Amino acid sequence: xxxxxxxxxxxxxxxxxxxxxxxxxxxxxxxxxxxxxxxxxxxxxxxxxxxxxxxxxxxxxxxxxxxxxxxxxxxxxxxxxxxxxxxxxxxxxxxxxxxxxxxxxxxxxxxxxxxxxxxxxxxxxxxxx
Amino acid sequence: xxxxxxxxxxxxxxxxxxxxxxxxxxxxxxxxxxxxxxxxxxxxxxxxxxxxxxxxxxxxxxxxxxxxxxxxxxxxxxxxxxxxxxxxxxxxxxxxxxxxxxxxxxxxxxxxxxxxxxxxxxxxxxxxxxxxxxxxxxxxxxxxxxxxxxxxxxxxxxxxxxxxxxxxxxxxxxxxxxxxxxxxxxxxxxxxxxxxxxxxxxxxxxxxxxxxxxxxxxxxxxxxxxxxxxxxxxxxxxxxxxxxxxxxxxxxxxxxxxxxxxxxxxxxxxxxxxxxxxxxxxxxxxxxxxxxxxxxxxxxxxxxxxxxxxxxxxxxxxxxxxxxxxxxxxxxxxxxxxxxxxxxxxxxxxxxxxxxxxxxxxxxxxxxxxxxxxxxxxxxxxxxxxxxxxxxxxxxxxxxxxxxxxxxxxxxxxxxxxxxxxxxxxxxxxxxxxxxxxxxxxxxxxxxxxxxxxxxxxxxxxxxxxxxxxxxxxxxxxxxxxxxxxxxxxxxxxxxxxxxxxxxxxxxxxxxxxxxxxxxxxxxxxxxxxxxxxxxxxxxxxxxxxxxxxxxxxxxxxxxxxxxxxxxxxxxxxxxxxxxxxxxxxxxxxxxxxxxxxxxxxxxxxxxxxxxxxxxxxxxxxxxxxxxxxxxxxxxxxxxxxxxxxxxxxxxxxxxxxxxxxxxxxxxxxxxxxxxxxxxxxxxxxxxxxxxxxxxxxxxxxxxxxxxxxxxxxxxxxxxxxxxxxxxxxxxxxxxxxxxxxxxxxxxxxxxxxxxxxxxxxxxxxxxxxxxxxxxxxxxxxx
Numbered sequence: 039x040x041x042x043x044x045x046x047x048x049x050x051x052x053x054x055x056x057x058x059x060x061x062x063x064x065x066x067x068x069x070x071x072x073x074x075x076x077x078x079x080x081x082x083x084x085x086x087x088x089x090x091x092x093x094x095x096x097x098x099x100x101x102x103x104x105x106x107x108x109x110x111x112x113x114x115x116x117x118x119x120x121x122x123x124x125x126x127x128x129x130x131x132x133x134x135x136x137x138x139x140x141x142x143x144x145x146x147x148x149x150x151x152x153x154x155x156x157x158x159x160x161x162x163x164x165x166x167x
Numbered sequence: 168x169x170x171x172x173x174x175x176x177x178x179x180x181x182x183x184x185x186x187x188x189x190x191x192x193x194x195x196x197x198x199x200x201x202x203x204x205x206x207x208x209x210x211x212x213x214x215x216x217x218x219x220x221x222x223x224x225x226x227x228x229x230x231x232x233x234x235x236x237x238x239x240x241x242x243x244x245x246x247x248x249x250x251x252x253x254x255x256x257x258x259x260x261x262x263x264x265x266x267x268x269x270x271x272x273x274x275x276x277x278x279x280x281x282x283x284x285x286x287x288x289x290x291x292x293x294x295x296x297x298x299x300x301x302x303x304x305x306x307x308x309x310x311x312x313x314x315x316x317x318x319x320x321x322x323x324x325x326x327x328x329x330x331x332x333x334x335x336x337x338x339x340x341x342x343x344x345x346x347x348x349x350x351x352x353x354x355x356x357x358x359x360x361x362x363x364x365x366x367x368x369x370x371x372x373x374x375x376x377x378x379x380x381x382x383x384x385x386x387x388x389x390x391x392x393x394x395x396x397x398x399x400x401x402x403x404x405x406x407x408x409x410x411x412x413x414x415x416x417x418x419x420x421x422x423x424x425x426x427x428x429x430x431x432x433x434x435x436x437x438x439x440x441x442x443x444x445x446x447x448x449x450x451x452x453x454x455x456x457x458x459x460x461x462x463x464x465x466x467x468x469x470x471x472x473x474x475x476x477x478x479x480x481x482x483x484x485x486x487x488x489x490x491x492x493x494x495x496x497x498x499x500x501x502x503x504x505x506x507x508x509x510x511x512x513x514x515x516x517x518x519x520x521x522x523x524x525x526x527x528x529x530x531x532x533x534x535x536x537x538x539x540x541x542x543x544x545x546x547x548x549x550x551x552x553x554x555x556x557x558x559x560x561x562x563x564x565x566x567x568x569x570x571x572x573x574x575x576x577x578x579x580x581x582x583x584x585x586x587x588x589x590x591x592x593x594x595x596x597x598x599x600x601x602x603x604x605x606x607x608x609x610x611x612x613x614x615x616x617x618x619x620x621x622x623x624x625x626x627x628x629x630x631x632x633x634x635x636x637x638x639x640x641x642x643x644x645x646x647x648x649x650x651x652x653x654x655x656x657x658x659x660x661x662x663x664x665x666x667x668x669x670x671x672x673x674x675x676x677x678x679x680x681x682x683x684x685x686x687x688x689x690x691x692x693x694x695x696x697x698x699x700x701x702x703x704x705x706x707x708x709x710x711x712x713x714x715x716x717x718x719x720x721x722x723x724x725x726x727x728x729x730x731x732x733x734x735x736x737x738x739x740x741x742x743x744x745x746x747x748x749x750x751x752x753x754x755x756x757x758x759x760x761x762x763x764x765x766x767x768x769x770x771x772x773x774x775x776x777x778x779x780x781x782x783x784x785x786x787x788x789x790x791x792x793x794x795x796x797x798x799x800x801x802x803x804x805x806x807x808x809x810x811x812x813x814x815x816x817x818x819x820x821x822x823x824x825x826x827x828x829x830x831x832x833x834x835x836x837x838x839x840x841x842x843x844x845x846x847x848x849x850x851x852x853x854x855x856x857x858x859x860x861x862x863x864x865x866x867x868x869x870x871x872x873x874x875x876x877x878x879x880x881x882x883x884x885x886x887x888x889x890x891x892x893x894x895x896x897x898x899x900x901x902x903x904x905x906x907x908x909x910x911x912x913x914x915x916x917x918x919x920x921x922x923x924x925x926x927x928x929x930x931x932x933x934x935x936x937x938x939x940x941x942x943x944x945x946x947x948x949x950x
Binding site: 042053056064066097121122163164 | 230236311314315318319331344345346347348349350539555558559562563566570576578579580581583584587588701703755756757758777778780904906
C-alpha cells in the first residue's frame with residue numbers, strides 16, 4: 039500500500055478517536071443530588087426552586103444563593119456564580135450544571151424552563167381581543 | 168385567503184418548471200423551453216405577490232391573520248415592522264423562498280448563456296418548489312380564528328359593543344372575534360440588526376442551492392469538468408453572503424444581546440457555519456480540478472454536501488429537536504414540518520448522491536501527479552481540514568439528537584468541545600492558507616520555497632513574540648495558532664503584492680486570506696487574552712477594575728419602562744460614560760439586559776449589566792411598651808411616659824377632622840436621659856407617623872416612630888404603645904448597587920477589519936470568476 043494513504047488513514051482515525059473522546063467528555067450527564075455526591079464531577083441536576091428557603095444575591099462575591107429540590111425530592115443549597123437567572127421566579131423547573139462540594143451545589147450555569155413563552159397561545163389571543 | 172392561493176400557485180408553477188425543464192433536457196429540444204421558463208417566471212411572480220400581500224397585511228396591522236398577530240404590533244417603528252415579515256418560521260421560509268426565486272431569475276439568464284439552463288434550472292426549480300411546499304404546509308395567511316377556533320368562534324347574536332368581529336356564516340349567525348393588537352416582536356429582536364442580519368444570511372442560504380444545482384446538472388449532462396467554471400462565481404457569492412451574515416450575527420450577539428463575545432458555538436450560529444465551511448472547502452478543491460483535473464468526485468460531493476447541510480441545519484433549528492438545550496428557544500412547529508424537512512433532506516441527498524453513484528464508473532480517473540510539495544496538495548489538505556471542522560461542528564450541534572438516541576436524555580456539548588476539536592484544525596488551516604500561496608502547482612523546488620517563506624516566517628515570529636510580551640502567555644497551541652495566523656497574513660500580503668503588480672484581477676484570493684488571518688489573530692487576542700471581572704458598583708462610589716475607575720452615577724428611564732444605568736469610566740484623566748440597559752419585558756416575562764461598550768483603537772471596554780440590588784435598609788426593631796416600662800434597643804433604653812392629647816381639639820376625633828396625638832418617651836443612653844415626643848397625625852387619608860431622631864454620643868442616629876397606639880380608657884396603667892426603632896446604618900449595609908460584568912477585549916477591531924477585508928476579497932474573486940466564466944458563452948442549442 040501507498041505510504042501516503044496509510045499516513046492519511048492514520049491521521050483520520052486518530053482525529054476521529056480524539057473527536058469522539060472529546061465529545062463524550064464534554065457531554066455533561068444528567069443526575070440528581072445523590073449522584074452528584076457520589077461522582078464528584080460536573081453534572082446537570084433538574085429540579086425546582088424551594089421558595090421558602092433563603093434566596094438572595096451576594097453582591098460582594100457576585101453569587102446568587104438559593105435552594106433547589108431535585109426530582110427525587112432532595113433539597114440542596116445552590117451557589118450560582120453570577121446573577122439571578124432570567125425568569126427565575128416564574129420558571130416551572132430549572133437545570134443546574136455544576137459540582138457538589140461539602141453539601142453545597144456550586145453551579146456554573148442555571149437554565150430556567152418556562153411555560154411556552156414564545157408561541158402564541160389561546161390565553162394570549164384572548165388578552166388582545 | 169388570496170395569499171394562500173397565490174402560494175399554492177407558486178408551488179405548482181415551480182414544480183411544473185422543474186418538470187418542463189427536465190423534458191427539455193430529456194428530449195434535447197426547445198419544445199418545452201417556453202413552458203419551462205414561463206412556469207418559473209409564474210412561480211417567481213406569484214411568490215412576489217404573496218410576499219407583497221403578507222407585507223401589506225403587516226403594515227396595515229391585519230391582526231385577523233395569526234402570523235401578523237403573533238409577531239407584530241401597532242407600536243413598532245417602520246423598519247422593525249417590515250422586519251417582522253421574517254420574525255417567525257413561516258415568514259422566514261417565505262423570505263428564503265423569495266430570495267431563491269429572485270436569484271433564480273438571474274441564474275436562468277446566466278445558465279442559458281452557458282448551455283446549462285435545462286439541467287440547472289430543473290434542479291433549481293425543484294428546490295424552489297420544496298421551499299414553497301413548506302409554505303403551503305405552514306401557511307402564513309392562516310386566520311387567527313382557524314388557529315384558535317374554540318376561543319374565537321362564537322354563534323348567536325354579536326354582543327353590543329363588540330366591533331372587532333367578522334361574520335363567518337350569516338345564515339347560522341356564526342361569527343368570530345379577532346385581536347385588535349398584536350403580541351409584538353420579541354424585544355431581543357428589536358434593533359437594527361434584525362433588519363439587516365437575517366436577509367443577508369438568507370441570501371447566503373439561497374445561494375447555496377446554486378452550486379448544488381450545477382453539480383447535479385453536471386452529472387446529468389455527463390459533464391464532469393466544465394460545470395465547475397460555471398458554478399464557481401455562485402459558490403464564492405454564497406460563501407461571501409453567508410460569511411458576512413455569520414459575522415454580522417456575531418456582532419449582534421456581542422454588541423446588543425450581551426453574550427459577552429461574538430461567538431458562543433450556539434446551534435443557530437453553528438448551523439450557518441457548517442455549510443459555509445463546506446462551501447469554502449469546495450471552492451479550494453475546485454481550483455485543483457481546474458488545474459489538473461483531479462478531485463472530480465470530491466468536488467461533486469462537497470458541492471452537494473454544502474447544500475444538504477443548509478437543509479440539515481434548518482432541520483436542527485426549526486424542527487424542535489434541540490428542545491431546551493440552547494439559549495435560543497426553538498418552537499416545535501408540529502409533525503408536518505418535522506417530516507417535511509427530513510423528507511426534503513432525504514430527497515436532495517438521494518438525488519445528489521444517487522446521481523453521483525450512478526455516474527461514478529464512467530467518470531475519468533485522473534492519476535494524482537503532484538508531489539507533496541505542491542499547491543495541489545496544500546489545497547487538498549486545507550479542504551480536508553475545513554471539512555473536518557464542519558464534521559466536528561455537525562457532531563457537536565447534533566449532540567442532543569445523538570445523546571437522545573444513546574442515553575435517552577438530550578444534552579448539549581460544552582463549548583470546550585468545539586475549542587478543543589477546532590484549534591488543531593485551525594492551526595493546520597491557517598498554516599496551509601499561507602504556505603499554499605507560496606507553493607507552485609505540480610511541484611515546488613525546496614530552495615525557492617524556503618526563500619519565499621523567510622520573510623513571512625520572521626515577521627510571524629516577531630508577531631508571536633509581541634503577543635507573548637504584550638498580552639502574556641497562554642497555552643502552547645494558542646501560540647502556535649497565533650504564529651500560523653500571522654504567517655498566513657504576511658505570506659498572503661507578500662504574494663498579494665506580487666500579484667497586484669502583475670495582474671490585479673487575480674488578487675482576490677490573497678485579500679480574502681489576509682482577511683481570514685486578521686480575523687484569526689483577532690479571535691486569539693479578544694477571546695484568549697480577554698479579561699473580565701464581576702464588579703459591584705455602589706451608587707456614587709468609585710471602584711477600580713481592570714485599570715479603569717468606574718462610578719455608577721444613577722439610572723434614568725427611556726422608551727417608557729426601560730432603564731439606562733450610567734457609569735462613568737475614567738482612565739488616565741480621560742472620562743467616558745457607558746450606559747448598559749435593563750428592563751422587564753412582558754413579552755418574555757423576564758429581565759432584558761443589554762451591554763454597552765467603549766471601542767478604543769486597541770481594545771474594547773465592555774460592560775454587561777447583571778442586576779441592580781436595592782440599597783440595604785438598616786435593621787428595625789418593633790416592640791410594645793406599657794406605660795412606664797423601659798426597653799433596651801441597640802445601645803439605648805426607651806421608656807414610655809404618657810400619651811399627649813393636648814393637641815386634640817374637643818370633638819375633632821368624632822367630627823373626622825385632622826388631629827395629632829403625641830407620645831412622650833424618655834431615651835436613656837448610659838446616664839444621659841433625653842425626653843422625646845413622637846407624633847401621630849391623623850388625616851382623612853389615615854394615620855401618619857412622624858419619626859423623631861436621636862443622635863448618640865458617637866454620632867450614630869436612631870430613628871424612632873409610633874407604630875400603633877393602644878390606650879386603655881379604664882385602667883391608664885394598662886395603656887400600651889407599639890414603637891418602631893430603626894437602628895443606625897452600619898458600614899456593612901450598602902446603598903443601591905449595580906452589578907456588572909466588565910471585560911477588556913484586546914484588539915477586537917482585528918476581527919471587524921478582517922471581516923471587511925474578507926468580503927472585499929470575495930467580491931474581487933467573484934468579478935474575476937464571472938469574467939472567466941464568460942469566456943465560453945455559447946448559447947444553449949439542441950444537440
